[in-house]
Amino acid sequence: MKPFPFNLTGPDFLLCYALFSAAVLIIARAARSTRELAVGGESPRVVDPCEIACLRAGRDEAIFVALMSLEAQGLVSRETPSKLRVASGTAAGGRSSLERAAFDYVRRGGGAAPKGIYRDAAVTDAADAVRHELVERGLIRDPWTIAGNVGLVPTLVALVVLWTVALVRIWSSGPPVGFLCVMLGMVTFAGVVALANPRTASGDAALRRLRLSFNVARRRVSAAPSGSVLSDAVLVTAVFGLAALPKFLRGQYPWWQPARDSGGGCGSGSCGSGGGSGCGGGGCGGGCGG
Amino acid sequence: MDEGARDRVGLGWRPELAADIHMAIERFDVLEVLADNWFGASRRELSLLRALSRDIPVALHGVGMGLASAARTAEARLDAMARLVERVAPESWSEHLAFVRSGDIEIGHLCAPPRCPETVDGAVRNIRRAGAVVGTLPVLENVATLLDPPASSLGEPDWVARILKAAAAPMLLDLHNLYANAVNFGHDAAAYLEAMPLDRVTHVHLSGGRLVTTGDGVERLLDDHLHDPPDPVFELLERLAARSTMSLTVVLERDGAYPGFDVLTAQVQRARVALARGRAAAARESSVRPRSVRCAQ
Amino acid sequence: MSARDVEGVLAALYTNAEFRARFLADPAEACRAWNLSAQEVASLASIDRAGLELAVRGMEAKRAARPRGPVRSLFALLSGRR
Numbered sequence: 001m002k003p004f005p006f007n008l009t010g011p012d013f014l015l016c017y018a019l020f021s022a023a024v025l026i027i028a029r030a031a032r033s034t035r036e037l038a039v040g041g042e043s044p045r046v047v048d049p050c051e052i053a054c055l056r057a058g059r060d061e062a063i064f065v066a067l068m069s070l071e072a073q074g075l076v077s078r079e080t081p082s083k084l085r086v087a088s089g090t091a092a093g094g095r096s097s098l099e100r101a102a103f104d105y106v107r108r109g110g111g112a113a114p115k116g117i118y119r120d121a122a123v124t125d126a127a128d129a130v131r132h133e134l135v136e137r138g139l140i141r142d143p144w145t146i147a148g149n150v151g152l153v154p155t156l157v158a159l160v161v162l163w164t165v166a167l168v169r170i171w172s173s174g175p176p177v178g179f180l181c182v183m184l185g186m187v188t189f190a191g192v193v194a195l196a197n198p199r200t201a202s203g204d205a206a207l208r209r210l211r212l213s214f215n216v217a218r219r220r221v222s223a224a225p226s227g228s229v230l231s232d233a234v235l236v237t238a239v240f241g242l243a244a245l246p247k248f249l250r251g252q253y254p255w256w257q258p259a260r261d262s263g264g265g266c267g268s269g270s271c272g273s274g275g276g277s278g279c280g281g282g283g284c285g286g287g288c289g290g
Numbered sequence: 291m292d293e294g295a296r297d298r299v300g301l302g303w304r305p306e307l308a309a310d311i312h313m314a315i316e317r318f319d320v321l322e323v324l325a326d327n328w329f330g331a332s333r334r335e336l337s338l339l340r341a342l343s344r345d346i347p348v349a350l351h352g353v354g355m356g357l358a359s360a361a362r363t364a365e366a367r368l369d370a371m372a373r374l375v376e377r378v379a380p381e382s383w384s385e386h387l388a389f390v391r392s393g394d395i396e397i398g399h400l401c402a403p404p405r406c407p408e409t410v411d412g413a414v415r416n417i418r419r420a421g422a423v424v425g426t427l428p429v430l431e432n433v434a435t436l437l438d439p440p441a442s443s444l445g446e447p448d449w450v451a452r453i454l455k456a457a458a459a460p461m462l463l464d465l466h467n468l469y470a471n472a473v474n475f476g477h478d479a480a481a482y483l484e485a486m487p488l489d490r491v492t493h494v495h496l497s498g499g500r501l502v503t504t505g506d507g508v509e510r511l512l513d514d515h516l517h518d519p520p521d522p523v524f525e526l527l528e529r530l531a532a533r534s535t536m537s538l539t540v541v542l543e544r545d546g547a548y549p550g551f552d553v554l555t556a557q558v559q560r561a562r563v564a565l566a567r568g569r570a571a572a573a574r575e576s577s578v579r580p581r582s583v584r585c586a587q
Numbered sequence: 588m589s590a591r592d593v594e595g596v597l598a599a600l601y602t603n604a605e606f607r608a609r610f611l612a613d614p615a616e617a618c619r620a621w622n623l624s625a626q627e628v629a630s631l632a633s634i635d636r637a638g639l640e641l642a643v644r645g646m647e648a649k650r651a652a653r654p655r656g657p658v659r660s661l662f663a664l665l666s667g668r669r
Contacts, residue, residue, distance in 0.1 A: 043341030047313050205337070212338040213312040216305045235309065360590035392591070392598035398653075399646045401597060408590035436645070437638025440630040441593045474638075502645070508637035512645060 014179055017163065021187040024159055033201035040138025040202025043209050050098045050130050052210060052238040055139055055203055059127045060118050060258030065238045066102040066127075067117065067256060070094060072234050076106050082255045084111030101126035114256035139203035160188055207239075214239045222246055296537035297565045299558050302351075302544060303342070310551040315346055317555050322541045325350040325383065329370040339378045349493070349541070350374060350383040352428070357420060358403055358453070359389035360412040368423040375424050382539075384429040384462045384493065385420070387413065387450060402435035405442040405449035410456065417457040427459045429493050432486070434467035434513035436502075438475055446471060447485035454490045461486075462493035465526045466519060470499060470511040483526055484533070492536050496523055496561060497543040515545035519557060524564045531568025532575075538565065592621040596631055600639060601646055611636070 008016055046052050049069055054062035067084070070076045075093035079085040086093070086107045094100035101123045110116055117123050134140045163184050171177045199207065214236060221236045226248040230236075236244050242253060300320030303311060311321065321342060328339060342348050355367050375383055388400035403409045421427035432450055444452070454461055463486060472479040498517035503509050519542070531538065540561050544554060596618055599606045610617035614632035623631070 041344075043337065043344060045312065045315070045341075045345060205341070208334065209338055209341045210312070212335065213308040215308070217309040232309065235313075359594060361594065389594050389598075392595040395595070395598040395602055397598050397601050397646070398650055399601065399642075401601065401642075403597075404590050404593045406590055412590065435638075436642040437635040439597070440634050441590070441627045442630075502641050504637045504640050506637065508641075510638060510641050512641070514645075 014183055017180065017183055018187075021159055021163075021183075021190075025187075025191060036138060036141075036200035036202050037205070040200055040206075042202070042205060044137065044139065044202055044206045046139070046206050046210065048096060049234050049238040050096055050127075051134060052235070054127070054130050055134055055199065055207055056239065057241065058198070059124070059131050061238075061241075062098060062127050062130050063102060063117055063123055064253075064256070064258050065234060066094070066096070066099045067106075067114065068237060068253075069099055069234045070103055070106070072231075075103055076111065079111070081252070082114070084114055084256075086111070096130075098123070098126040098130050115258075117256075118258050134203070137202075138200055139206055140198050141200050159191070160184070163187070210239045218244050297531070297540070297562075297569070298347075298538075299540045299542070299561045299565070300346075301542050301554060301558060303348075304545065304548075306546075306548055307544075307551070307554070308338075314551070314555070315342075318346060318558065320347045320349060320381075320539055320541065322349045322351050322543075323378075323380075325352040325371060325374055326354045328374055328378075336377055343378055343380060347381045348378065349429075349539070350378065350380045352383065352385040353400065354390060355385045355416070355420065356388065356390035357385050357416040357428070357430070358387040358409060358413040359392075359416065360403070360408050361389070361392065362412075363416040363420065365423070368420050371420070372424045375426075382429055382493070383424065383426065384431055386431045386433050387453060388433045400433045402433055402437075402439040402446075404439050405444040405446060407443070407452075410444075410449060410452045413453045414456040417453070417459055421457075421459075427457070429460045429462045430454060430457075431462040431464050431493075431495065432467050432471075434464070434470040434499075434511075436474065436510050436512065445485075447482065447487070451487040451490075454487055459490075460492040461490040462495060463488075463491045463530065464495040464497070464513075465523045465530070466495070466497045466499060466513050469520075469522055469526060470513045473511045479522060479526060480529060483529060488530065488533050489535065491530065491534060492539065494527065494530065494538055494540040495543050496527065496540060496557070498523070515543050516547040518549070518553075524560055527561060528564040528568040528571075531565045532571040533568075540565065589622055589624075589627070592623050593627055593631070595621055596623070600634075601643060607639075607643070 046055060049065050050062040053065035067076070070093065071078075071084075073093065073095075074087055075090055076084050076086055084106050086103065092100060093103045101120075102117060105111075105117050105120050105123050110120060131140065135142055163180075167177050167180050167184060197204070214232075217232045218236050218240055221230050221232050222244055224230055224246050226246070228246075230245075230249070233245060233249060242250055242257065298319035300318040300322060301307070301311065303321045303323045311318070315321075323339060323342075328336065331339075339348065350371070352371055355363050355371070357363055371383065386400050389403045390397050390400060417427065417430065430450075430453070432446070442449075450461070453459075465483075468482055468486070469479050471477070472482040496519045497513060497515045498519045499511055499513040499515070500517055501509050502512045527540065542554065542557050542561065548554070596610075600610060606617065610631075614634075615628055618628050618631060
């Protein structure tokens with residue numbers, strides 16, 4: 001008499017396998033979220049535009065927003081549509097170490113090839129420091145460290161090993177294992193997807209808070225008429241990505257945008273949390289006006 | 291106890307100001323949120339309110355209960371506020387001494403009811419029920435009115451004082467509402483302030499309005515929350531701080547036509563200065579003549 | 588004295604243009620639908636008409652400006668309805 005669940009056959013066994021795997025992944029992920037929220041806080045506030053961009057979409061996005069911020073501050077300007085230069089008479093500039101590194105890159109002549117900024121050692125070091133700061137705060141995880149994935153990686157590995165052993169045993173005793181192989185592949189894929197979000201639960205909460213807070217600002221910016229000067233553009237880009245800007249602004253940036261493989265980010269779209277749907281509806285009603 | 295040391299000044303949170311508030315939350319001691327707009331909010335949307343309440347004290351401000359009415363406030367509205375209070379854990383919640391509906395008629399606006407013993411009794415019953423359902427008593431705000439409510443046998447300060455005393459509830463004194471009523475109905479604003487139950491005032495609103503005119507040229511001051519608080523409102527705040535023995539939580543309200551965020555924070559700072567001047571005046575007076583002081587709960 | 592009925596008349600004045608016109612033409616007649624004392628009717632009859640005009644104007648402007656659609660209205664909550 002084979003022990004449970006090996007005494008099950010066919011679809012019953014597959015169902016048991018699927019339910020057990022799903023339960024293990026869900027519990028492991030929930031346990032990890034609980035731990036991460038305890039470390040990073042339930043809704044931390046991030047205010048630096050470069051940190052926000054890195055939180056949303058990785059290191060290269062932080063560099064891109066640093067360049068945008070420098071331009072918004074008037075520290076760099078466009079000599080031609082595709083060439084940046086520092087503002088005359090400015091020896092140094094930028095509100096953060098990453099902005100200062102980006103400014104220095106342009107000052108050294110890098111403005112002629114803006115996309116090279118993503119490979120410049122000084123700039124990438126500064127961007128890595130931003131990323132490291134977010135890891136220290138418990139907002140993003142380094143997927144290759146044990147600390148970043150305690151619980152989930154071992155769980156996934158244990159699951160895969162367990163079911164591989166089961167698969168071999170079943171195969172060796174005769175029954176077909178095709179569907180079981182498919183299920184094993186799906187479980188592995190689900191586990192990898194669960195790992196793919198570089199943000200911790202705290203990081204997701206922080207980004208969600210930003211998107212809700214900046215929702216009206218995003219609507220205002222995206223509806224701005226052509227030629228408007230938009231003081232919110234840098235922060236809106238940091239929170240939502242370049243797609244949130246109106247067309248007349250978006251078209252100015254393709255030549256200095258990073259490539260999409262931005263070092264652990266999720267791209268400029270939503271990742272783990274969607275765009276804000278608005279809070280309080282369109283405005284707060286009549287308030288208390290008499 | 292130095293009640294002035296516990297005075298706080300903050301801003302009414304609005305979606306249009308949310309981004310700026312997120313970036314500069316340290317400029318404020320407290321935020322006030324319009325509760326009715328959050329009653330149907332999703333868990334995700336409420337996460338923002340909970341996040342705010344972890345960073346800074348948050349007060350909920352209701353506008354739809356219609357507590358000051360001879361009619362009974364609907365249970366559903368009290369339940370909605372109770373659920374929101376439970377989910378957000380604010381430090382306080384407030385509502386208005388106004389009626390907003392009658393029978394099936396939704397006025398959609400805060401209106402002054404007839405000021406008479408019957409509405410005093412009705413308000414007290416509603417306030418006590420609200421406190422029992424929500425778990426804490428609301429802080430109650432005076433309202434501005436463009437017409438003196440008919441069938442009134444009590445003046446506004448007397449009516450407000452009777453309600454608050456019988457309900458044992460604290461007061462949110464809206465200084466622009468007080469100023470508007472004084473201007474519109476021929477009272478001296480300072481004397482009107484003195485006539486209010488200042489010993490119950492724990493919260494204050496500052497806002498602004500504009501003059502509106504009938505076809506016959508009759509002018510009234512409308513409290514529309516779309517303008518900067520005028521100088522007399524800050525003077526009233528200073529006067530209140532000089533008279534009050536309670537710690538005061540002051541909130542600047544703005545519902546639209548938003549100026550730059552720096553303008554709003556400058557008004558918040560101006561309120562801090564007015565409070566400090568009032569407290570200093572009280573300290574000078576009490577150094578001559580000691581007085582008993584109390585701190586807010 | 589019925590403050591509730593006075594509130595009812597005020598609510599109708601603020602929201603119903605047809606009733607308001609009838610009231611301003613003949614307050615006593617318009618108030619017959621409510622259980623009001625003679626004193627209350629007299630007090631209502633001497634209502635501040637300028638204030639009423641301005642209050643109604645402000646309320647109508649606010650109602651017109653209120654966004655339509657699925658946005659949560661300030662006064663949309665009735666028995667748990669949003």
